[in-house]
Amino acid sequence: DLQGTFELNNGVQMPYFGLGVYLSKDGNEVINAVKDALDHGYRHIDTAAIYNNEQGVGAGIRESNVDRKDIFLVSKVWNTDQGYDSTLKAFEASLERLGTDYLDLYLIHWPKGEISKETWKAMERLYAEKRVRAIGISNFMKHHIEDLLTTAEIVPMVNQMEFHPYLVQQDLVEFCHKKGIQYEAWSPLMQGNVFDLDVMKQLAAKYGKTIAQLVLRWDLQKGVVTIPKSSKKERIISNADLFDFEISQEDMNLLDGLDRGQRFGPDPDNFDF
């Protein structure tokens, strides 16, 4: 169901379906998106300092009918704030903007070489001090994770990656799974491009579902957390209506087979800071 969870390596339950708010404008747009999502069963909101909408996310939470403690709230430390002291500071600034006194998950937004090890030390401290219920990474390829683990005391609970039928990175999914790192999809709808694919149109029609419902259902059946973005109420509600059908193994394989290693976002190995 919409409030179902995957268990993280520290026992925390992470709702496997959430709302992404990248490009949802601060103010009414993001406030209404968050409120509409929460009032229609979502319990997980994904923001980041760089999205410039944490204030609106906080307001949307307060205006909704759902208690803060029942919401899984995620934010991320931006590249220019990486490092030990600056991460601690960035965390406090995010809390302040969100109007809350803890996060459910705090992520390193992008790997940034050696300094990310210092960032991780700060994340570990925030976790030890119970300011955050789980800590994780985003856009970490296998070599970034292996490098981080040479100095990490805590294995990240989550890795949030670009993930959709054109970019599966199954080796990385399995590597994370073996390490106890929950895989999470960003841009699960290919930033809107998934709606143009004929194969998706055909498969969605076969199940009598929308393309969004089909591709998001594929995420969950693969054990991947997913956070589709929309600021339109009808889409927010309809995207989450994916618990009344199951994709057959044959069609799961078909969807997996569309992989062509194609990114719609930046490449973590060549990201321009």
Ligand code: NAD
């Ligand atoms: P997405 O794949 O969720 O696609 C969003 C686009 O699809 C929007 O243009 C929206 O209007 C459209 N859309 C949504 N539902 C639709 C529907 N039912 N029918 C037609 N169109 C629909 O793209 P995203 O926002 O890039 O990714 C989702 C979330 O992942 C973000 O909001 C953000 O929270 C997170 N994210 C994280 C990173 C990272 O580096 N960690 C990077 C990008 C995104």
